[in-house]
Amino acid sequence: MHFLIVKLSSIGDVVHAMPAVAALRRAFPTARLTWVVERVAAPLLLGAPGLDEVIVLDTRGWRRQWYRREVFRQAADCLARLRRHPVDVALDFQGLMKSAAVAWYSRARRRIGFATDALREPPGRLAYTEQVTVSPSEHVIRANLRLVEALGVAPPETYEFWLPPLEDEAAYVAGQLSRQGITGRFALLNPGGGWVTKRWPAANFGHLAELLWRQHGLASVVTYGPGEASLVEQVQAVVREAPVVSFPTNLREYLALAQRATVFVGGDTGPLHLAAAVGTPIVGLYGPTSAERNGPFAAADKVVGLDVACRTDCYRRTCQQHICMDIAISLVAQAVGDRLRALS
Known part of the structure; x- marks a missing residue:
């Protein structure tokens, strides 16, 4: 089983997704977990326990220098890595068009995101095969846990944050x-x-x-x-x-x-x-x-x-x-x- 975690940024948002991903790992201890993240938040995940791979995007930098050959090479390498290991389930914790596009491009059979009214960019719903309803008033950590609960993962009693050695x-x-x-x-x-x-x-x-x-x-x-x-x-x-x-x-x-x-x-x-x-x-x-x-x-x-x-x-x-x-x-x-x- 291969899970693709899509939470690109910001720093606080990446932190808030960690308890859901940790719960997923505990429920599927032998699964492969890959996290796609933007460069600005990548230091939080590189070297962190529990992850098999971290794919680092730099969409801001790429947009600024889109005409450079090196940018095309970097983007192509990231896209190739998304498909190097077949993905079974993609979880989009971000709710943006670009995060939904990452989930879709992975060719995952199941692509799970939030319900349309909870998406920051509603057209992203077109990339999902399943959507999860969350309350607008509940803590974002709790909302993130609802995505993995759709896979049968039990909510943890305490929140676990994966951080690299320091x-x-x-x-x-x-x-x-x-x-x-x-x-x-x-x-x-x-x-x-x-x-x-x-x-x-x-x-x-x-x-x-x-x-x-x-x-x-x-x-x-x-x-x-x-x-x-x-x-x-x-x-x-x-x-x-x-x-x-x-x-x-x-x-x-x-x-x-x-x-x-x-x-x-x-x-x-x-x-x-x-x-x-x-x-x-x-x-x-x-x-x-x-x-x-x-x-x-x-x-x-x-x-x-x-x-x-x-x-x-x-x-x-x-x-x-x-x-x-x-x-x-x-x-x-x-x-x-x-x-x-x-x-x-």
């Missing part, structure tokens, strides 16, 4: 923390986010760092992604006494950093979901997206958000008002305190 990354992180004087507990603060509407003001993280230092003796490590270095500067600009440091990390180094953190604070972005996957205590700041659907899943984790009418089914990437992220610093500090007390 020994080298842990050594890098330990060295960086030591050089910057962070020897004890620290909070992991993430002011960034792919959507501007998901961001809590960067300066607020600096004021929060001061409170965490005074109230809990927590230093702070500020993380950032490509193009977000200015956010770190905004955080540090308002800090007076608290130890606040920052250093660059790739995806795997970030995972190693999150494993050492006492608590994570940030919005609904990839770093939050990565931290949740390694078991870091979470305080999530939610505005345009639903914590019920995309939030942290540990019972003790905390979510902070405002009760404003326009948040319902918002999911806007831009907004003229953006009042949903006007969350008071005191509310976030209180949530962190509550989460820390739950640890003891």
Whole structure:
């Protein structure tokens, strides 16, 4: 039996598909599992246990340089690998036209995707032989599990996340923390986010760092992604006494950093979901997206958000008002305190 897993991106979405794929492996321990993923999220899967093959696409890069012979060679190689081992079942966890096309191209006899009303691009339904109904309000991890339940897979009691070995990354992180004087507990603060509407003001993280230092003796490590270095500067600009440091990390180094953190604070972005996957205590700041659907899943984790009418089914990437992220610093500090007390 050969299962093709199609979950291309984003980072958080790939993390949210891991428990379903882990459950599939437990139900079919001798099956072949192949995961198709975009280059940006591939480091999360390459070397991860439980997978027989990872096929890495770079559709963004290919579109930018479509005229180059090397691009045609890379794309042709990926297409050939899709058919190298006959696929019995393709599972499209993405719900896009391109992910549905990957499932269809594999020639799998069974191609399973979500019901049409749950697809981000409904025409993708034409590629499926079966569709699975999910509730729009249930957590995305639970929705993903419904795809494998269509194959008779029992839902797991606890979520399992496949992650690659991180020994080298842990050594890098330990060295960086030591050089910057962070020897004890620290909070992991993430002011960034792919959507501007998901961001809590960067300066607020600096004021929060001061409170965490005074109230809990927590230093702070500020993380950032490509193009977000200015956010770190905004955080540090308002800090007076608290130890606040920052250093660059790739995806795997970030995972190693999150494993050492006492608590994570940030919005609904990839770093939050990565931290949740390694078991870091979470305080999530939610505005345009639903914590019920995309939030942290540990019972003790905390979510902070405002009760404003326009948040319902918002999911806007831009907004003229953006009042949903006007969350008071005191509310976030209180949530962190509550989460820390739950640890003891």
